[in-house]
Amino acid sequence: MSQKTYYIHTFGCQSNKSDSERIAGDYEARGYTEAADWRECDELIVNTCAIRQRAEDKAKGFLHNVRVYFNEQGTQRPKIILTGCMTHHGQEKLYEMLPIVDEILPINEVGFNSAAVRKDQKHAWIPISTGCNSFCTYCIVPYSRGREKSRDFDDIMAEVERLVAQGYEEITLLGMNVNSWGLEKLGIGFRKLMMENKEFTREDLPDNQSQYLPPTGTPPFVKLLQEISKYDQIKTIRFMTSNPWDFHDELIAEIGRNKKIDRYVHLPIQSGSDEVLYRMNRGYTTKRYIEVISKLRAADPNIVIGTDIIVGFPGETDAEFEKTVELSKEMNWKIAFVAIYSPRPGTASWRIYPDDIPHAVKKERWEILDTLINKSNLSVRPVVV
Ligand code: SAH
Ligand code: F3S
Numbered sequence: 001m002s003q004k005t006y007y008i009h010t011f012g013c014q015s016n017k018s019d020s021e022r023i024a025g026d027y028e029a030r031g032y033t034e035a036a037d038w039r040e041c042d043e044l045i046v047n048t049c050a051i052r053q054r055a056e057d058k059a060k061g062f063l064h065n066v067r068v069y070f071n072e073q074g075t076q077r078p079k080i081i082l083t084g085c086m087t088h089h090g091q092e093k094l095y096e097m098l099p100i101v102d103e104i105l106p107i108n109e110v111g112f113n114s115a116a117v118r119k120d121q122k123h124a125w126i127p128i129s130t131g132c133n134s135f136c137t138y139c140i141v142p143y144s145r146g147r148e149k150s151r152d153f154d155d156i157m158a159e160v161e162r163l164v165a166q167g168y169e170e171i172t173l174l175g176m177n178v179n180s181w182g183l184e185k186l187g188i189g190f191r192k193l194m195m196e197n198k199e200f201t202r203e204d205l206p207d208n209q210s211q212y213l214p215p216t217g218t219p220p221f222v223k224l225l226q227e228i229s230k231y232d233q234i235k236t237i238r239f240m241t242s243n244p245w246d247f248h249d250e251l252i253a254e255i256g257r258n259k260k261i262d263r264y265v266h267l268p269i270q271s272g273s274d275e276v277l278y279r280m281n282r283g284y285t286t287k288r289y290i291e292v293i294s295k296l297r298a299a300d301p302n303i304v305i306g307t308d309i310i311v312g313f314p315g316e317t318d319a320e321f322e323k324t325v326e327l328s329k330e331m332n333w334k335i336a337f338v339a340i341y342s343p344r345p346g347t348a349s350w351r352i353y354p355d356d357i358p359h360a361v362k363k364e365r366w367e368i369l370d371t372l373i374n375k376s377n378l379s380v381r382p383v384v385v
Contacts, residue, residue, distance in 0.1 A: 006032045007041035007078070011059055014051025014240065015174050016084055019107065020047050020124040021116035023083070041078045045105070048084035050140050052342035056086055060098065067100050081105050085144035086089030088346070107144065112151045113159075113232040117129045128156055128224070129175030133185075133211040134243070136270070137202075137281045137349035140177055140309065140340065147347045148211070149181050153220075157227060164231050169335060171228065173239040178370075179244040182220025183212035201352060205281055207252050212244045229260045238262045240304060241308075244269075244284040247292050254297025264334070265296060270306035272327030274321035279353065288320050293331060309369055311340045312362030319340055321365050327374050336373040 010020045023045055024034065037039035046063065049055035063080070066383040070077035082094065084104035089097065091104055107294060110125055131148040132141045163171065175181060228237055236258050242251075255261050265287070271277050273284045296303050309324060328336070341361045343350040 004032045004037035004043070005036045005041045006043045006045060006178045007035040008045045008047060008112075009038055010047040010084075011055060011060060012047070012084065012337050014050065014125060014172065015110050015127065015130070015176070018116070018174055019084070019116055020045075020309045021125065022110055022112075022114040023047070023105075024117035025115040028297060031045050031114070034117075038066065038088050043081060043082045044078040045083060048086035050085035050088055050144055050344070052339065054343075059084075059126065063098055063100050070136065071116050073121035074245070074279075079103065083107060083110070088140055088175060102221050105181065105287070106125075108146060113155055115172075120130050121166075122168060123170040123172070124163050125172050126156060126159055126163075127151060127174045128178060128181050128333050132176040132243075132252075134177060134283070135281060135348065137205070137279065137352075138344065138347060140167065140344040140347060143346055145176070146309060148180070149175065150220075151255065153182070153224065156224065160228055160231065160234070167233075169233060170236040171234060171238070173228075173237070175239075176287060176345065178239045179219075179221050179242040179248070180210070180249060181224060185212055186364050199268075200348075202279060202281075203352055205273060205348060209279060210283070219246075219250055222248070222254045225254055225258065225261060233321055235261060236260060236262055238264070240266050242267060244282075244292050248297065248325075252292070252295045255296065255303070260380050263300070264306065264370065266306045267292065268306075269327070269331075270308060271320070272324035273316075274323075275293060276316055276320050276323075279349070280310075280313060281348065286323075304334045305331065306337075307333045308337045308339065309329070310339050310341050311365035311369060312357040312359075313358065314349060314356055316357055316365075318340075325368060328369060333373050336369060338369045338373070340366055 006024070008020045010016050010025055027043070034042070038044050043067070048057060048059040061143070066077065066080070079104045080100055082098065082101045084107065087104060087106055094104060095101060110163050112130070118124055129148060129150045131145040132139070133148045135142050160171065171173065225237060228234060242265070247267070255265065269289055270280055270282055272286055277285065293305055296305070311321065341355070341357070343355045
């Protein structure tokens with residue numbers, strides 16, 4: 001009898017790609033082999049993204065193609081298993097939306113510790129945390145991936161050790177808020193508020209400056225970077241995503257002195273307007289963001305910064321958008337992932353703010369920032385510390 005085969009189709013971010021590596025590990029542990037193509041597998045796993053409506057539409061489009069293909073062929077289609085952030089819809093709604101799906105694999109069942117099957121022989125993703133407690137008002141992640149959970153130090157180091165033995169030289173530590181890894185939780189009532197389904201306004205939401213108690217001594221994430229750096233063979237360490245909150249001075253100092261840490265640091269701003277940041281519940285002001293970047297550049301002038309920006313957030317006025325344009329000129333970001341706001345059902349912004357910026361305006365704002373940051377070779381003034 002021939003061996004059973006699997007194929008994983010992955011949408012979305014690095015965390016999804018990393019999850020897919022561990023899903024592949026689980027299949028191989030059960031004796032499956034990878035099929036070369038989804039048209040030829042026994043089980044097709046679709047790892048979905050839900051960060052914007054377009055991401056969900058892509059997964060729907062893919063499943064539509066799968067259905068059409070097997071209908072036309074008249075052959076038996078593979079068993080279809082759906083996982084990833086679209087699972088936030090819940091089983092019932094998903095089976096109704098996507099009747100082709102046979103099974104749903106909740107993200108937290110993927111776990112941290114299954115042996116990952118990696119295609120790259122030099123660089124490895126390592127998940128160090130999952131979920132998110134920050135509840136930025138626009139974001140689906142706290143609903144799709146659940147509460148933030150740090151992976152155990154010993155498990156992370158055991159994986160690093162295995163990777164070193166296998167010859168890996170570069171690693172990327174993954175999590176939604178890597179810099180809060182291992183911190184002690186403060187706890188917030190936000191989830192409760194949302195679950196109770198009561199009416200609320202922005203004023204009722206907590207500010208998410210940090211969900212954690214300030215660390216006493218060296219922050220755990222800094223210790224983790226130091227421990228991993230002890231392996232001679234590890235030449236480059238990257239991490240994503242970190243956030244302006246919990247970006248402690250000790251972390252900045254460590255990045256400054258530890259040259260194994262990549263000189264590219266990704267630090268999302270989302271908006272250059274403090275009013276918009278407030279509506280987004282980002283819990284920091286542009287002043288705090290600029291402070292972090294200035295300190296990073298003071299620690300090593302060769303550090304290069306990238307960011308994420310959302311345009312067309314509810315109520316974003318021309319003047320508020322202009323603040324983002326101004327900040328872009330000041331920050332000299334190397335790259336920006338500019339996204340058009342997409343209301344995500346169930347999130348706070350979807351509940352309390354109408355999606356009132358016309359698409360044409362969103363598109364225009366997207367163009368302006370993308371051209372300014374990603375397409376222009378203008379050498380703009382770097383931040384002076
Ligand atoms: N944990 C990371 C990444 C979150 S999702 C962080 O804290 O930044 C990745 C990016 O998608 C976000 O930074 C944001 O710019 C964008 N994004 C998230 N939700 C969105 C939405 N509803 N509409 C448009 N862009 C969104
Ligand atoms: Fe999303 Fe904000 Fe967390 S962007 S992943 S809720 S930090």
